[in-house]
Amino acid sequence: MNKGLYIHIPFCLSKCPYCDFYSVAFDSDTANRYKDAVIRNLRCYLSQDENLRFDTVYFGGGTPILLWREICDIMDEIQPYIASDAEITVEANPCCTDENALCSLKTHNVNRISFGLQSGNDNELKALGRKHNSKVGADAVKMAYKAGFYNISGDIMLGIPLQTSDSLIETISYMTSLPLSHISAYMLKIEPDTPFSKRHLILPDEDGYANIYLETVERLSDKGFRQYEISNFAKTGAESRHNLRYWRCEEYLGIGPAAHSYFNGERFAVGRDLRAFIESEVQPAIITERECGDYEEWAMLKLRLSEGLDFDTAEKRFGVTKDDILKKCRLIPDDLYKTDDKTISLTPKGFLVSNAVIGILTDI
Structure with missing residues (x-):
């Protein structure tokens, strides 16, 4: 891929x-x-x-x-x-x-x-x-x-x-x-x-x-x-x-000081040190996360997008059902999100308070 x-x-x-x-x-x-x-x-x-x-x-x-x-x-x-x-x-x-x-x-x-x-x-x-x-x-x-x-x-x-x-x-x-x-x-x-x-x-x-x-x-x-x-x-x-x-939680390789990567299933970061980067044979990277791409991370990133997250993928990949997600919506004002049979996404007003709304929808 x-x-x-x-x-x-x-x-x-x-x-x-x-x-x-x-x-x-x-x-x-x-x-x-x-x-x-x-x-x-x-x-x-x-x-x-x-x-x-x-x-x-x-x-x-x-x-x-x-x-x-x-x-x-x-x-x-x-x-x-x-x-x-x-x-x-x-x-x-x-x-x-x-x-x-x-x-x-x-x-x-x-x-x-x-x-x-x-x-x-x-x-x-x-x-x-x-x-x-x-x-x-x-x-x-x-x-x-x-x-x-x-x-x-x-x-x-x-x-x-x-x-x-x-x-x-x-x-x-x-x-x-x-x-x-x-x-x-x-x-x-x-x-x-x-x-x-x-x-x-x-x-x-x-x-x-x-x-x-x-x-x-x-x-x-x-x-x-x-x-x-x-x-x-x-x-x-x-x-x-x-x-x-x-935002779709897909892999990428980062090169250079301060660069981050999600690569081969791991997240790692390079220090903010130009000299160390230039002088090292391989960039000095620190693993920040070995088990990546769980439901919370995936949903948090997908909900930044206007397309939102789709219920089918949530259930197939993470075992989180549409009902699980919609139950959380009871805690969120109606004008902050929209939903249909397949997806849930935030409105522009919802994006303004995205951290709070996403926190509720990912706490499953």
Whole structure:
């Protein structure tokens, strides 16, 4: 069975004040050594299973497009192990994107670009510490489309300091005017030990977040972007196949510091240490879970999706019946979920309190 491949690219030109993803300052020598370590690790895993094939590949970060040359080398290495119809994504920062990088990635079979746009309002972009403005963001998306990328994603940040209903509408109009097929809309979360955690930011209250989220869902739907996961929206057929793999509890291999894997029945993680990764013959991974994919985990992930979980699979795989699940629904307000003969799923209001609702539905 085909699996997914995630490669973490832990380099950025500078760190955004809200970000707690693992990344370091870019320099070309370290980037080249990092590429060699990625290829060394890939060869190790591939040598253990000559039948291993990947039908989704995702270069995340960090700012992966900074290493477009190295990504092209990695793609050359793994090309024999990639399925013919694979989805291959590279994340990109608009201010680090140019035509040469895009055209080179395209010729190396990358077919999806994901841009960190975050907002269409320049004041909000400044508040987030982004290095690009709305024009640079739009130009980058259009450049990618011109280079032959017709599967392009853009991120929206919700709950930004100074964000208003009008600026949210401005951002959604901006995003939907671009040749995007996919939009991810994430709530700003203040992570510990980030610069934002040390500032006195004026952020929406709980009701404000709810209004922003529900308005985003409604307006994106009106523009043809169907919600298929708590934070993800797509035009028909443009759902992220790689991310769907996570939510459907399917296996993937992660390479690089801070990368996680669900591979050969185990979950494991690599430490946030670039030097250790580069210097180790095989990435130093720690097993986090040996018995994976039980009902609680499967249901929790499936309920993040608009498709929800299906009763038939729950019973066949885990012995959890439709009646078992529907009994739990008595504890949940009717407007937070919907059900039919085959499935149960959360509504947009249910997604707002998904942790609580999923906790009830998985406590079986």
